[in-house]
Structure formats: structure tokens, C-alpha cells
């Protein structure tokens with residue numbers, strides 16, 4: 001610094017130079033900067049099981065020196081390129097900013113930098129003080145270097161993370177196949193798969209006059225039965241405006257159409273995150289999207305009512321046929337759809353059909369992957385669920401699930417298991433508690449009732465998507481209803497604007 005001050009006679013100039021030297025050496029921050037306005041929402045939304053919050057002050061020299069150490073750890077855990085994403089969220093709060101004064105007080109920040117550790121939900125609207133007993137938030141007393149901080153974390157989690165772990169050395173596999181709770185992490189993959197599917201459809205310009213009806217029907221299914229509330233919301237927004245894209249289709253080039261739909265975030269602004277949790281493979285190229293898609297389909301199947309089951313079946317078959325870009329997969333799946341001779345009357349039949357169909361795919365892939373070596377070695381295909389996951393699904397003494405022996409299933413137990421697994425268990429970890437809004441006996445959600453109460457007249461605009469919506473009211477009753485009301489609100493709004 002003495003060199004700089006000698007060569008630069010003006011104090012302001014030297015500051016500028018210092019800053020620019022600094023900028024050049026500055027790497028992107030991996031830790032998420034939080035403040036009083038986003039602290040609760042970021043910690044509420046994160047899929048990570050733990051959070052570290054570093055309280056610091058930007059003027060504090062010790063904090064500046066500590067930053068590269070902390071960043072080394074943040075790089076391992078935060079973001080799409082992280083080696084171990086979605087497990088720990090690394091954050092920081094600048095207590096020197098006025099806006100954060102109360103927040104830092106609530107967490108009894110007495111020195112800088114100060115690190116706290118705990119489940120993210122415990123930080124939301126939370127507080128901490130050093131004398132508090134039985135708090136799930138703990139002070140990290142030995143995190144002065146990256147190595148020591150990682151050691152501290154490893155002790156908490158009985159893990160063996162290392163600073164030089166490389167991408168996709170995924171050592172945190174869900175090795176314990178009998179751990180039913182693992183599926184709770186899949187809610188985030190279902191969101192990821194929904195958003196990825198939407199991106200693929202746009203990237204490959206797959207919305208054509210002959211595929212559009214399939215997409216609208218699938219969106220209707222999502223609006224009503226997607227297990228994530230923000231995906232239901234995002235899909236409904238697309239559905240409401242869908243006519244506008246399709247009616248302008250002839251005039252707009254595909255880039256324009258794609259561009260317009262690109263403005264929609266089907267599962268909200270935080271998705272896609274760029275990584276998988278339940279569906280994370282041991283290699284970059286395995287599992288991921290196709291696993292997430294299966295889990296989405298199963299989670300939809302357990303949520304439809306008896307009267308909707310046939311419609312949900314054809315909707316899923318058509319969607320996969322039109323939009324699943326894996327040619328072999330969509331052909332195989334569609335031929336299995338086509339072999340169903342009589343319509344489903346009960347959702348139980350549909351749930352079990354999807355389960356059995358998935359097992360047929362597993363069985364075929366077991367042989368293929370063994371001979372070609374294309375599977376994920378850590379996740380060999382099995383006839384599912386394994387006995388450890390659902391002992392009662394197996395009639396006593398029936399065969400092994402290696403694809404060769406015949407298993408005698410207790411279908412009542414399998415159905416019960418699937419309903420629990422993809423139903424309640426799937427959403428137990430989900431942070432968006434509004435998701436758990438009670439359904440009324442007639443299946444109408446409170447949020448939809450709020451809409452109906454505020455919308456008076458039903459003005460039905462004539463459009464392709466709406467025509468399809470009306471035609472598919474078997475399960476779309478709520479979706480059509482919701483859409484018509486939204487549409488009517490929008491048109492009324494536009495009309496009132498025109499009149500101004």
C-alpha cells in the first residue's frame with residue numbers, strides 16, 4: 001500500500017486504484033448475501049437442510065481477511081456448480097448496514113465475524129443468544145480457516161467433505177434404500193423437472209398446432225394437482241395467457257413466441273436451481289431429469305380423484321408422447337399407454353398402472369444397462385419398491401426384485417404405500433407451508449375460493465386453449481373454473497384500461 005500512496009498523490013485517486021486492484025482479484029461470491037428484507041424468505045425457501053450465517057461488517061479488516069476462507073466453503077455447497085449442492089446454504093449478513101441492525105441484534109452479534117449454524121427454518125423470524133439452552137441454532141466456535149470450518153461441519157454431520165472434492169464425486173448418496181424419508185427431498189426435484197421440461201419444450205420449439213392441446217391439458221393437471229404450490233401458481237399464469245400466444249402464433253415468429261413464454265417462470269423465480277437432490281446421480285450424466293419426471297408423474301397420479309383418473313392417464317400419455325424428447329422412451333411409454341383397453345374408473349387403478357409401467361421400464365433397463373454399462377453404478381435398476389422400503393408390499397415368500405423371479409405383490413399394500421410415499425411423505429420437508437392449505441370436502445382449495453369470491457361475471461373469451469379447457473373438464477373442472485375467472489378478470493381489466 002505504501003507503493004500505491006507514493007505513486008498516487010491524490011487520496012481519492014489511490015482509493016480508486018485500490019478498488020480496481022481489488023476488483024481484478026475479486027472472484028464471484030458464492031455465499032449468499034442476506035439482509036433484513038430477504039433473510040426470512042431465502043432461508044424459508046432453501047432446500048438445504050442446514051445453513052451457516054456469517055455476521056460481519058464490511059469495514060472490519062478481520063472479516064475481509066476471513067472472506068476467502070469462508071468463500072472456499074461456500075463454493076463447495078452453494079449454487080449449481082457446487083460439488084455438494086443443496087445440503088448446506090452458506091450466507092452472510094453485513095451488520096454495518098443500517099437496514100440489518102435489528103437483525104444482527106436479534107442474533108446477539110457481539111463480534112465480527114460471527115458464525116451461526118442451524119436448520120434454515122430456525123433462523124426464519126428467529127433469534128439467538130449465547131445463554132439460550134436447547135436452541136437448534138449453534139455458534140460455530142472453530143471456523144477460523146476453511147479447513148477448520150469444514151472440520152466443524154463434518155463433525156456435525158458425520159460427513160467427510162473435503163476442500164478438494166471434485167464435481168460429481170457424489171459421496172452423499174442415499175445409500176439407505178429403506179429410508180422412506182429420502183423422498184421428502186424429491187419435492188425440489190419435481191419443481192426442477194417441471195421447470196426443465198418447460199425449458200426443453202421452449203428450446204426445441206415443441207409447441208405446434210398438433211401438440212398444443214396436450215400441453216394445455218397437462219398444464220391443467222398441474223394447476224390442480226402439482227404438489228408444489230409455486231408450480232401450480234406459475235402454471236396457472238401461463239394457462240391464463242395461453243390463448244394470447246396461440247392466437248398470435250401465425251404472426252409471431254417462433255423466437256417471438258418463445259420469447260414471450262420465456263417470461264414465465266413456471267415454478268417461480270428460484271427454480272430451476274441447476275441441481276438435483278433426491279435424483280442426483282453419482283455421475284453428471286445419470287439420473288436427474290428423467291428421474292424427476294417419473295417422480296412428478298407418480299406424485300400427480302396419487303393426487304387425482306376417481307373421476308379424473310382416465311383424463312389424467314390420457315393427459316400424461318399424450319404429454320410424454322408429444323414432449324419427452326427421448327425418442328425410445330416416448331415410443332415405449334406410448335405403446336404401453338396404447339395397450340390399456342378399458343378406461344380407468346378408479347384412481348387406484350391408474351396409480352397402480354403407472355407403478356407397474358415404471359417397473360416394466362426398470363426391468364427392460366436392468367438388462368440393457370448391465371450389458372451396455374450405461375446406468376448409474378450406484379443406482380442399479382430394481383423392481384420397485386424394494387422389500388426394505390415396503391415389506392408389506394410383498395406377499396410372504398415371493399421372489400427377489402432382480403427382474404428374473406416373479407414377485408407376488410399385495411396390491412392393496414402397494415397402493416397404500418404409493419399413496420403415502422408420493423402423497424404426504426413427499427411434501428413433509430416442503431418449506432411452503434401454504435401448500436398444506438386444507439382441501440375442502442369438495443376438493444376446492446381456499447386460494448381458488450378467494451378468486452371465485454372476487455370474480456363476478458364469467459366472461460368467456462373464445463380461444464383455442466379455452467375450448468380445449470372446456471372440452472376437458474373431467475378433471476379440469478377446477479382448472480377451467482380457475483382459468484375462466486382469471487381470464488375474465490384479465491379481460492375486464494384490459495377492457496377498463498381501453499376505456500380510460
Ligand SMILES: Cc1cc2nc3c(=O)[nH]c(=O)nc-3n(C[C@H](O)[C@H](O)[C@H](O)COP(=O)(O)OP(=O)(O)OC[C@H]3O[C@@H](n4cnc5c(N)ncnc54)[C@H](O)[C@@H]3O)c2cc1C
Nearest residue numbers: 287290291293294320328329332333355358359361379384
Ligand atoms: C416416461 C418415461 C419413460 C422412460 N423410458 C425409458 C426407456 O424406454 N429407455 C431408457 O433408457 N430410459 C427410459 N426412461 C428413463 C429411465 O426410466 C430412468 O428415468 C433413468 O434411467 C434414471 O433412472 P433412476 O435410477 O434415476 O430411476 P428412475 O427409473 O428414473 O426412477 C426414479 C425414482 O422413482 C422411484 N421408482 C422406481 N421405480 C418405481 C416404480 N415402479 N413406481 C414408483 N416409483 C418408482 C425410485 O425412487 C427411483 O429412484 C424413461 C423415463 C420416463 C420418465
